[in-house]
Amino acid sequence: MSQVRVRFAPSPTGFFHIGSARTALFNWLYAKHTGGVFVLRIEDTDQARNTDEYLELIYQSLSWLGLKWDEGPKVGGNYGPYLQSQRAGIYKEYLEKLKATGRTYEKDGAIYFKLLGERHEVYDEHRKKTVTKVKNAPAVIDDQIRGRVERVEDEDFVIVRSDGNPVFHFVNVVDDITMNITHVIRGEDHLSNTSKHVELFKAFGAPVPSYAHIPLILKQVGPGKMSKRDQGALIEDYKKRGYIPEAIVNFLCLLGWNPGDNREKMPIEDIIKLFDLPGINQSNARFDDKKLAHMNLAYLLELPQDSFLSLATTILTRANATDALLANPDYFKAVMLLSQPKIKSAEELPKYTAYFFTEDYIHVPEVKAKVMTKGDPKARLTELIEVLSQSDFTNDIAMEESIKALAAKNNLGFGDYQAVARYAVSGTNVGPSLTAMFRILGRDKVLNRMQKTLDS
Ligand code: GLU
Numbered sequence: 001m002s003q004v005r006v007r008f009a010p011s012p013t014g015f016f017h018i019g020s021a022r023t024a025l026f027n028w029l030y031a032k033h034t035g036g037v038f039v040l041r042i043e044d045t046d047q048a049r050n051t052d053e054y055l056e057l058i059y060q061s062l063s064w065l066g067l068k069w070d071e072g073p074k075v076g077g078n079y080g081p082y083l084q085s086q087r088a089g090i091y092k093e094y095l096e097k098l099k100a101t102g103r104t105y106e107k108d109g110a111i112y113f114k115l116l117g118e119r120h121e122v123y124d125e126h127r128k129k130t131v132t133k134v135k136n137a138p139a140v141i142d143d144q145i146r147g148r149v150e151r152v153e154d155e156d157f158v159i160v161r162s163d164g165n166p167v168f169h170f171v172n173v174v175d176d177i178t179m180n181i182t183h184v185i186r187g188e189d190h191l192s193n194t195s196k197h198v199e200l201f202k203a204f205g206a207p208v209p210s211y212a213h214i215p216l217i218l219k220q221v222g223p224g225k226m227s228k229r230d231q232g233a234l235i236e237d238y239k240k241r242g243y244i245p246e247a248i249v250n251f252l253c254l255l256g257w258n259p260g261d262n263r264e265k266m267p268i269e270d271i272i273k274l275f276d277l278p279g280i281n282q283s284n285a286r287f288d289d290k291k292l293a294h295m296n297l298a299y300l301l302e303l304p305q306d307s308f309l310s311l312a313t314t315i316l317t318r319a320n321a322t323d324a325l326l327a328n329p330d331y332f333k334a335v336m337l338l339s340q341p342k343i344k345s346a347e348e349l350p351k352y353t354a355y356f357f358t359e360d361y362i363h364v365p366e367v368k369a370k371v372m373t374k375g376d377p378k379a380r381l382t383e384l385i386e387v388l389s390q391s392d393f394t395n396d397i398a399m400e401e402s403i404k405a406l407a408a409k410n411n412l413g414f415g416d417y418q419a420v421a422r423y424a425v426s427g428t429n430v431g432p433s434l435t436a437m438f439r440i441l442g443r444d445k446v447l448n449r450m451q452k453t454l455d456s
Helices: 018-034 052-065 088-100 168-178 188-203 235-240 245-253 268-274 289-302 305-318 322-327 329-342 346-357 365-371 377-388 396-409 414-426 434-441 443-455
Strands: 005-008 037-040 104-107 110-113 118-124 129-135 139-143 147-151 157-160 183-187 210-214
Touching: 005 018, 005 183, 018 037, 018 052, 018 183, 018 210, 018 235, 018 245, 018 268, 052 235, 052 245, 088 104, 088 157, 088 168, 110 188, 139 188, 139 210, 147 188, 157 168, 168 188, 183 188, 188 210, 235 245, 245 268, 245 289, 289 329, 305 329, 305 346, 322 329, 329 346, 329 434, 365 414, 377 396, 377 414, 377 443, 396 414, 396 434, 414 434, 414 443, 434 443
Parallel strands: 005 037, 183 210
Antiparallel strands: 104 110, 110 157, 118 129, 139 147
């Protein structure tokens, strides 16, 4: 069989969203799986709705997700140009070819594609006019996901509008022919167009590509397809929030496909090996932001220190915490690495680590109400100050042992001391290991903060 050539064909008319990313990914995976070629083609014929900003976002988002295209804008290839707006000459040439076969005619300034078959006029109640119906055999689509699908085209359709612009169906098919596309993998919303496309391929005497229509992504709750306006739909947002692109890719793979066992977090190399079109589910996949957050956490935990620190730097810089970062890089590093296993997503870092970088940190009133009313919290703080002024702040275990000994002496638990200590030092009741936090903050800060709480 000849080399597989697939294409991702987005239109730059809106933000790059989860659905587009998944379509691109499934094309990319299939190309990798088969040793084929992944083409990026920009369908930018809708001049009123295209913007350069959206176009740039397509390039950036694909690159960020690691979906490198083998042919297309910026990288070139033998079948360019790869922007439809630059292919007018090719469309003209193909229109002439079709005209020469007698399969076109002009009506009211537009150019129609003429179906083969017996014709008769009928009155269409819905459109309130007489239309010409064609007795045409159904187009058969052997869809690799949907199975055999038959659809009849029974009316001629416009291929060039009266303003001279060719329509989507025409340019889409001409491009797939001239770019030698062997497999069309796209959203199920295009299944209803496919019979028109098959008719055009045949009229051009071109081989019909193999089709795979991917089921929809349903919105998180309720019926209906996820749209660009739904919460969590935009790839750009995840990038801003410090999500890890490999985690998003892994999550997207599982939206409609699975490896056949229960594995979820999987190296992309393994997915490439196992991925195939018939393995894609026929049923719609429901978006689940908790699952995505969970996947992100799994990747975050395994992120190498250097990558994590550069991610943290980006996020903290955006949160205007650059002073903290520049003042003491070793301290910054220690705080971030202490937090890495504790957070679900890098976006939590500014808030999670705030008290490491300022004495003016927030004291959560609910935590105060809970912690500073039980027993005699001030007595416990006084005892802690006494014990900790003798402790070795480089040794987490020793600090913990001395707090445990203090608790035991007073018939209390470690938790009773931990709660007041944590509240005094960080203003909250969540955080990293208490003594690791002490070690990184250092004796002076820890004791000062406890004293301040005592005096307040
Ligand atoms: N430009 C179309 C879209 O944005 C792609 C059509 C196709 O993949 O054939 O949905």
